[in-house]
Amino acid sequence: MPSVSTPEDTNTSHRYTSALAGDIERRWQDRWDAEGTFEAPNPTGDLAGDVSGDKYFIMDMFPYPSGAGLHVGHPLGYIATDVVGRYRRMRGDNVLHALGYDAFGLPAEIHAVQTGEHPRTNTVANIANMRRQLRRLGLAHDPRRSFATIDPDFVKWTQWIFIQIFESWYDEEKGRARPISELRAEYEAGLRTAPDGAVWADLAPLERRMLIDSVRLAYVDESPVNWCPGLGTVLANEEVTAEGRSERGNFPVFTRNLRQWKMRITAYSDRLIDDLERVDWPESVKNMQRNWIGRSHGARVTFRVESAQTSFDVFTTRPDTLFGATYAVLAPEHELVDTLTAEAWPEGTPRAWTTGLETPAEAVAAYRAVAAAKTDVERQAGSSEGGKDKTGVFTGSYAVNPVNGEEIPVFIADYVLTGYGTGAIMAVPGGDQRDWEFAEAYGLPIIHTVEPPEGVEGAYPGEGPAVNSAHVTDDGSGLDINGLGVDDAKTAVITWLQQHGAGEGTTTYRLRDWLFSRQRYWGEPFPIVYDESDQPIAVPESMLPVDLPDVPDYSPRTYEPEDAESTPEPPLARADDWVHVTLDLGDGPRSYRRETNTMPNWAGSSWYELRYTDPHNAEQMAGPENERYWLGPRNPGETGGVDLYVGGVEHAVLHLLYARFWHKVLFDLGHVSGEEPFHRLFNQGYIQAYAYTDERGTYVPADEVEERDGQFFLGNKVVNREYGKMGKSLKNVVTPDEMYDAYGADTFRVYEMSMGPLDVSRPWETRAVVGSQRFLQRVWRLLVDEDSGELQVDDAELDAATLHVLHTTIDGVRGDMEHMRFNTAVAKLIELTNHLTKVGVSSRAAVEPLVLMLAPLAPHLGEELWSRLGHEESLIRTAFPVADPAHLAASSVTCVIQVLGKVRGKIEVDPSIGDDELTALALAEPNVVRSIDGREVRKVIVKAPKLVSIVV
RNA sequence: GCCGAGUUGGCGGAAUGGUAGACGCGACGGUCUCAAAAACCGUUGUCCGAAAGGGCGUGCGGGUUCGAGUCCCGCACUCGGCACCA
DSSP states (O other), X not given: OOOOOOOOOOSOTTSOOHHHHHHHHHHHHHHHHHHTTTOOOBSSSTTBOOOOSOEEEEEEOOOXXXXXXXXXXXXXXXXXXXXXXXXXXXXXXXXXXXXXXXXXXXHHHHHHHHHOOOHHHHHHHHHHHHHHHHHTTTOOOOGGGOOBTTSHHHHHHHHHHHHHHHTEEEETTTTEEEEHHHHHHHHHTTSOOOTTXXXXXXXXXXXXXXXXXXXXXXXXXXXXXXXXXXXXXXEOGGGBOTTSBBTTTOOBOEEEEEEEEEEXXXXXXXXXXXXXXXXXXXXXXXXXXXXXXXXEEEEEEEEEEGGGTEEEEEEESOGGGGGGOOEEEEOTTOTTHHHHOOSSOOTTOOHHHHTTOSSHHHHHHHHHHHHHHSOHHXXXXXXXXXTOOOOEEEEEEEEEOTTTOOEEEEEEETTSOTTSTTSEEEEOTTTOHHHHHHHHHHTOOOOOOBOOOTTOOSOOOSOOOBOSOEEOOTTSOOEEOTTOOHHHHHHHHHHHHHHTTSEEEEEEOSOOOEEOOBOOSSSOBOSEEEOTTOOEEEOOGGGOOOOOOOOSOOOOOOOOTTOTTOOOOOGGGXXXXXXXXXXXXXXXXXXXXXXXXXXXXXXXXXXXXXXXXXXXXXXXXXXXXXXXXXXXOSSTTOOOOBSEEEEOGGGTTTHHHXXXXXXXXXXXXXXXSOSOXXXXXXXXXXXXXXXXXXXXSOEEOGGGEEEETTEEEETTEEEEEEEEOOOGGGXXXXXXXXXXXXXXXXXXXXXXXXXXXXXXXXXXXXXXXXXXXXXXXXXHHXXXXXXXXXXXXXXXXXXHHHHHHHXXXXXXXXXXXXXXXXXXXXXXXXXXXXXXXXXXXXBHHHHHHHHHHHTTTSHHHHHHHHHHTTOOSOGGGSOOOOOOGGGTSOSSEEEEEEETTEEEEEEEEOTTOOHHHHXXXXXXXXXXXXXXXXXXXXXXXXXXXXXXXXXO
């Protein structure tokens, strides 16, 4: 493809070239800045102003300021939200639209490690560069509301929110978070006893603290976490791929027991799922979140093991199949495995169950050793597809199936996972594929408890009447569910279990608590210190923000990516002077030790929507009146939240889940007025690009590749085409700066908006951009004489045809704007422009609406033409044109005549034509007569005035 | 395996159950020019035909309907998410 170029040598000196566009664009950008055109007033505070009209809060997923700069894909969403914002202003709304920077993160830290330069220096420089690139796009942002998450007064409130979360607990009874102070008060008043029955008054001070600490929404806990030696930090579940690698960097991740900070997001599982019904989000994202939280309803069933005088609970979603449970399986790591391991193999134990070893203890130990040596990925490997090689070993114990008293063998097997449900299952080979495979391998009985349909072999997990599911006892306490459907059978079994103390209905979740600490330098420090008892204490608000110390070395200790045995070591731990502090926390100066982990870079993005509403507030994260105005629910029962949030789908379960969680905690604690941060979410697609490799597989510069006869050449060498991301290493990056230079920002904006629907990904094609430039040039030419530069607009009245085209365009473009169908809006504006050009109309009555409709898409050109039309004020608050219904009806319409569903003729008719008259005209049309060919007309369907369908 | 989205000219894409392919790119032809570029005008799904007109066409196979890209049933493929989750 040829490199970007545009003709600058023209015969006419006032043509809309990229140079002229550039002049116009820079001039208007300066004027907008100088006049504060896009400043959005607040109800109160330093940004207070007139807040008449509806409010409309638009947000983009804010960017990480990468040093690589922008490519043409990055601004797609920003342009779209800008068009929406400009359109809403023309509708009279008070529009809040600003852009901040998500500026903590790994690349700056890596850069710092490599160069020794403080990450802040590099980050600030990157932000400046990005601001410059984006300013040139002409985005209608309120510059007063921009911030970066690394700004000390932003960090202060991030830390403040952390403290609110730390200082609260989840009251299951009330279904909301409450301050720890209230819990402590209830304990002190004797209104509450500890879960283990302990009485507050009897507890030692440290015991009291540990009791409280154990229920905090932000807590320190030793548990299995994702340790990524290659990154030198632990990661949240959401940051680990299904393949067990880090989402960032693709390094291996290992499970390690480590003491780390977590957030009790699981307390909100139900609300996070249920409230998805109340927001206007893409169904796909809602589904991903539901999937990730993974709520499943079922039952907990208790199985007695008489020989060991104990019992274990299993979780099942299919209590109706309990009669088909022919064995039970514990995860190898289950805490009862040792207890359940028998002294000796029972009489007649099959050899396959013992792995040939002398005692259950040996067999169990051997199996556990093998399982422990495998990574999670290895344990799953080879099992999912076709589900072969299920392995396990018999514990030597039997458990009692509560519904029928049958003794069933208890196995351990690594196809049962520790982290889900109770870590133990009842195995129903008749209804579960995995259990079926295990039963086949170990010769265990198989009982179908749901009648499988004719011809179904193997495990049958579907609907059907229960069979083999009855146990009749003399005293009438037995259970009989034969014949019941799955749902009724479930209910019946759960009721029976509850009555007999053998289980209950329950719900489990896949979601785990959010691992919140990272062993990095470039993140928010925790506002936490430890005293001599090693329990965490929140730093008082007056001491916020806790700043990062300067350190000689920014890197965490990193390791070989495969070094699973390594241990995380945060860089802040090396800043001795910072770690050890003397503070007065109310009982005189004492020594404390600071928390040396930092927050993940999701912290800032979990609440930044709030800061846009009141960005300079020094007293609060956001003043309540401003927060409520922009984010509060407008009607009772609504969730509130940003009116339109646009960004990529990659944050479906990361940022969007975390932000919802924080917002709900803040709502519970009374700090925000709405239950959801983002009312409407829109996922824009990606702009992708072709990349080319030569015969060695090396990427070659995409802009030097030419297409000939369906093949791609670099010079005279054939190269291979790939399709995917735009990136430096792929040598296919096209930058906005190149587009500004070659076409101007308005052309670039119009092209991006006209490429296709906003939510669909599509390939970038530089050579097609010229089409948008030609369009803007035609608009320019309608109003401006290219030779003289003079305005050439008259006040002539519009002819009927032009009025019709104009008003259908207005009507259509308005609808398209409302629904963010910018591609079709542009197409309609092109059609109007082409019509005006063709009929030679440059009347003010036509071109003024055209300019106004074009302005959200090509704002600089819009302003320039509007100003040349004699208007002194910016058009930003000029009303968007409204169609006159009188001109929407055409003076004549084309009526299509179908014979047997095929189009056989077209006639021009009056729009008000009656059915009878139209039928007569249709039946007289020569080609229609020929098609009917003398056959009997059996039926005529008339949809006047557009269609007549004749059945013969 | 489960869940979700999708499949329309050479390309990006349009189409409240009613003229499939709007608009744009590219290609072809023309105007202007010594020439070229730019700009402008025209043609452009495909096959048959001199034309009029006709056949075939929205991943594949069925169905509903006067009429299906659109609705229903089944299938294939592509992309995304989840996955030994009980």
